[in-house]
Amino acid sequence: xxxxxxxxxxxxxxxxxxxxxxxxxxxxxxxxxxxxxxxxxxxxxxxxxxxxxxxxxxxxxxxxxxxxxxxxxxxxxxxxxxxxxxxxxxxxxxxxxxxxxxxxxxxxxxxxxxxxxxxxxxxxxxxxxxxxxxxxxxxxxxxxxxxxxxxxxxxxxxxxxxxxxxxxxxxxxxxxxxxxxxxxxxxxxxxxxxxxxxxxxxxxxxxxxxxxxxxxxxxxxxxxxxxxxxxxxxxxxxxxxxxxxxxxxxxxxxxxxxxxxxxxxxxxxxxxxxxxxxxxxxxxxxxxxxxxxxxxxxxxxxxxxxxxxxxxxxxxxxxxxxxxxxxxxxxxxxxxxxxxxxxxxxxxxxxxxxxxxxxxxxxxxxxxxxxxxxxxxxxxxxxxxxxxxxx
Numbered sequence: 001x002x003x004x005x006x007x008x009x010x011x012x013x014x015x016x017x018x019x020x021x022x023x024x025x026x027x028x029x030x031x032x033x034x035x036x037x038x039x040x041x042x043x044x045x046x047x048x049x050x051x052x053x054x055x056x057x058x059x060x061x062x063x064x065x066x067x068x069x070x071x072x073x074x075x076x077x078x079x080x081x082x083x084x085x086x087x088x089x090x091x092x093x094x095x096x097x098x099x100x101x102x103x104x105x106x107x108x109x110x111x112x113x114x115x116x117x118x119x120x121x122x123x124x125x126x127x128x129x130x131x132x133x134x135x136x137x138x139x140x141x142x143x144x145x146x147x148x149x150x151x152x153x154x155x156x157x158x159x160x161x162x163x164x165x166x167x168x169x170x171x172x173x174x175x176x177x178x179x180x181x182x183x184x185x186x187x188x189x190x191x192x193x194x195x196x197x198x199x200x201x202x203x204x205x206x207x208x209x210x211x212x213x214x215x216x217x218x219x220x221x222x223x224x225x226x227x228x229x230x231x232x233x234x235x236x237x238x239x240x241x242x243x244x245x246x247x248x249x250x251x252x253x254x255x256x257x258x259x260x261x262x263x264x265x266x267x268x269x270x271x272x273x274x275x276x277x278x279x280x281x282x283x284x285x286x287x288x289x290x291x292x293x294x295x296x297x298x299x300x301x302x303x304x305x306x307x308x309x310x311x312x313x314x315x316x317x318x319x320x321x322x323x324x325x326x327x328x329x330x331x332x333x334x335x336x337x338x339x340x341x342x343x344x345x346x347x348x349x350x351x352x353x354x355x356x357x358x359x360x361x362x363x364x365x366x367x368x369x370x371x372x373x374x375x376x377x378x379x380x381x382x383x384x385x386x387x388x389x390x391x
Contacts, residue, residue: 005195011130014193015139018127019146021186025086026147026258027178028093029112031154031171034254035096036109037236038247039168043102047237051356053106054233058352061113061120062345069121069338073331078122078197079190085119086186088112094176097169121337126196128325128333136322141269144318148262154178155251155258162248199331211336214387215327218277219340221380222320226344227351228373229287229316232257234356235294235309244302253306260307261314268315272322277385280319281378287312288374292367295359320344327388 006014040050072081092112099105131139158171165171236250245253264283271279286308293305321337328336351373358366 006130006133008133010193011133011139014130014189014196015127015134015143016146017189017193018123019143021086021182021189022143022147023150023153024178024182024185025089026150027154027157028150028175028182029089029116029154030151030254030258031158031175031178031251032093032096032112033232034155034236034251035158035168035171036105037233038240038250039096040102040105040233041237041240042168043100043105045102047234047241047359048353048356049102049106050237051231051234051359052353053102053109054231054352054356056106056349056353057109057113058231058345059349060110061117062341062343062348064114064117065121065341065345066338068118069334069336069341072122072125072338073334076197076199078126078199078334079194081122082119082126082197083186083190085115085117085122086182087115088118089115090179090182091115093179094173097173097176099169117341120341121334122197124321124324124337125199125330125334128321129196129199129330131322131325132330135273136325137269137272137319139269140318140322140325141265141267141272144265144269144314145262148258148265148314150178151258151261152255155255159248159251159255162251166248199334211332211339212327212387212391214384214391215324215336215340217380217384217387218323218327219343221377221384222340222344223347224373224377224380225284225287225316226348228291228370228377229313229348229351230291230294230309230355230370231348231352232309234352234359235306238295238359239302245299253303256303257306257310257313260310261317264311264315265318269318269322272319276326277319277323277381277388280316280323280381283312283315283319284374284378284381287316288371291370291374295363295367 037050068081072078089112092108095108127139157174161171161174239245239250240247268279290305290308293301324336324340355366
């Protein structure tokens with residue numbers, strides 16, 4: 001290993017170390033996200049408002065990645081952006097303990113997503129450098145599995161607090177503990193693996209590589225997928241409004257989803273390194289199958305749908321990052337991650353807002369629109385695979 005690069009051993013150690021950071025971070029912000037839908041309902045928000053807030057948070061988060069990705073690529077400030085992004089997210093989570101109207105809650109939902117947007121292109125690029133040595137599917141799948149461990153624990157903490165005290169504000173306050181641990185651990189990792197952010201910059205006057213046709217086709221596929229994939233805030237809102245499960249069990253359902261997410265990321269991450277983007281096709285089908293189960297069924301079937309939703313979500317999160325790394329050269333990845341995320345997030349926002357609107361009128365129409373968009377995403381995905389084979 002040189003000062004400016006990974007070897008196989010240090011790459012694996014970095015992914016595991018970053019997974020620990022993500023574990024604490026996911027305890028905090030996934031614990032928050034598991035509460036947001038029902039909490040907004042108690043503050044008087046409608047289904048449309050929940051859909052717009054959830055989708056708006058994703059929109060802000062993904063559009064800001066376009067900016068933070070360009071900044072990372074131009075300045076090389078990968079670690080400062082990562083640390084600053086974590087700080088904004090970790091401050092927003094326990095702040096929800098002091099909120100008493102849904103409009104203010106919406107602001108902190110947006111800030112939490114903005115923090116993730118600030119750090120994601122930088123952290124994804126640094127992790128992709130490690131993935132060059134151990135396989136991108138394995139790197140992002142392992143990291144996703146570790147952070148989903150935190151995503152299981154966080155909602156279980158909030159479920160316990162709700163069961164004991166019945167107070168959403170107390171549940172948010174307890175999430176301040178993993179938020180503080182996140183900041184401590186990311187500072188340690190930044191000091192130990194400072195070289196992860198040392199990425200060679202283009203020489204003055206050197207032409208930048210052009211993003212490939214396969215990249216754009218894959219981005220179109222992801223946009224359709226995001227359009228039709230319901231945010232858990234809307235699912236949780238439905239669970240409480242339709243009395244599918246008692247409100248204290250909604251975070252437990254979310255924890256189960258996060259467990260399935262981690263398993264899916266590991267299994268399909270390994271398959272991705274062997275089979276490529278084709279492994280995403282069955283994942284898309286499973287995600288589409290989850291939609292009618294979570295919105296049209298009762299408790300036991302809704303739990304099955306939640307498991308499928310989590311498996312699809314975690315696998316897609318891991319393999320989207322891995323796919324971009326496979327399609328784009330290292331020095332272009334920060335910008336590519338930002339651009340990809342901006343398009344994906346815009347589509348997710350429009351889809352979330354529409355699904356929230358449809359929720360207030362027709363659950364059957366909601367399911368039809370969501371399923372159709374997800375299955376249509378297979379068409380440009382197949383075109384991406386063919387374009388990669390030709391090139």
